[in-house]
Every structure is written in C-alpha cells, then in structure tokens.
Amino acid sequence: xxxxxxxEVRKVINYAVTVIPPKxxxxxxxxxxxxxxxxxxxxxEFAESIGNREAVDRARRYGSVIRYDQxxxxxxxxxxxxxxxxxxxxxxxxxxxxxxxxxxxEYGLRGVSYWVLAKPFPENWQVLDNMFNIEKVIPAR
Numbered sequence: 001x002x003x004x005x006x007x008e009v010r011k012v013i014n015y016a017v018t019v020i021p022p023k024x025x026x027x028x029x030x031x032x033x034x035x036x037x038x039x040x041x042x043x044x045e046f047a048e049s050i051g052n053r054e055a056v057d058r059a060r061r062y063g064s065v066i067r068y069d070q071x072x073x074x075x076x077x078x079x080x081x082x083x084x085x086x087x088x089x090x091x092x093x094x095x096x097x098x099x100x101x102x103x104x105x106e107y108g109l110r111g112v113s114y115w116v117l118a119k120p121f122p123e124n125w126q127v128l129d130n131m132f133n134i135e136k137v138i139p140a141r
Contacts, residue, residue: 002090003030005072006099013107022108029100029112031121033091051119055091064089073099094123101131 009027016025033055034047050058059066062079069076076090104112128134 002069002072002074002076002096003033003092004028004100005069005074006096006103007071007073009100010103013103013109017107023110025107025109026111026113027100027104027109029097029114029124030092030116031114031124032116032119033089035087035089038086038088049116050089050091052091052093052121052123054119055089056093058089068095092121092124094127097124098127098131101127105131 013025013027031052033050033052035050035055035058036047037045056066058064059077059079062081064077064079066075066077068074074090074096075093076088078086078088080086101112103109
C-alpha cells in the first residue's frame with residue numbers, strides 16, 4: 001500500500017475541514033517510501049523505510065519497472081532479492097507530491113509539514129517551488 005494514498009488523504013482532509021478551519025490545517029507530507037517483503041504477515045517483518053531516491057536506485061539495481069497507481073497517485077514496483085524473497089516498494093515522486101500539493105490549494109489549507117527530512121528528495125522542493133510562492137521568513141532575534 002502507498003505511504004500516503006491520495007484517495008485516503010482526501011478522505012482525512014474531507015473530515016478534518018468539517019471540524020477544523022482549513023487555514024489551521026497543515027497536511028503531513030512523507031518524504032520517504034517503504035520496501036515491504038512479501039507476503040506480508042501480521043507480526044512479521046516490518047517494512048524498511050527507504051528514501052525516494054534510494055527507491056529509484058533500488059529499482060534500477062533489480063531491473064524493476066516503476067509503475068504508477070492512479071487511484072493512490074503513487075509510484076511502486078516489485079522485485080525479487082538475492083534470497084529469492086518478493087518485495088513491493090511504494091514511494092513518492094514528483095507526480096505524487098504534486099497531487100498532494102494540489103489538495104492544499106483545493107482545500108485552502110495552511111500548508112504542509114514534512115516527515116523525515118534526512119532522506120534527500122530534491123524533486124519535492126522543485127515541485128513545491130513551481131506550485132507556490134515561497135516566502136522565507138527569518139525570525140527576529
């Protein structure tokens with residue numbers, strides 16, 4: 001399953017705006033993906049948190065074709081590792097973050113907040129800069 005499928009994000013926002021003014025809502029934005037070992041079993045192995053660039057590099061290494069789930073608005077791919085275990089990797093790319101940023105405008109939300117800034121994802125910042133007027137504010141001392 002996608003990290004933040006757009007259809008599920010929309011459901012949460014639809015509810016949130018009924019109880020919180022939109023200008024007080026900051027939408028969470030994941031800057032990471034997950035590499036799941038299949039088949040998933042409850043109490044089994046956890047998914048590996050993976051950077052979006054790392055996800056693309058891993059797809060190249062295993063010769064995987066990156067697909068795009070239209071309903072979730074999220075990229076994913078499958079691969080088989082050296083131990084013959086199947087994996088599915090869900091992550092974010094420029095298309096998926098653009099879809100999420102469109103929700104911010106559509107609902108008039110205050111903005112976004114990010115989770116896991118330590119994993120490089122420069123495409124996110126390019127999309128953000130192209131879609132919004134960014135004002136850098138330096139706090140007064």
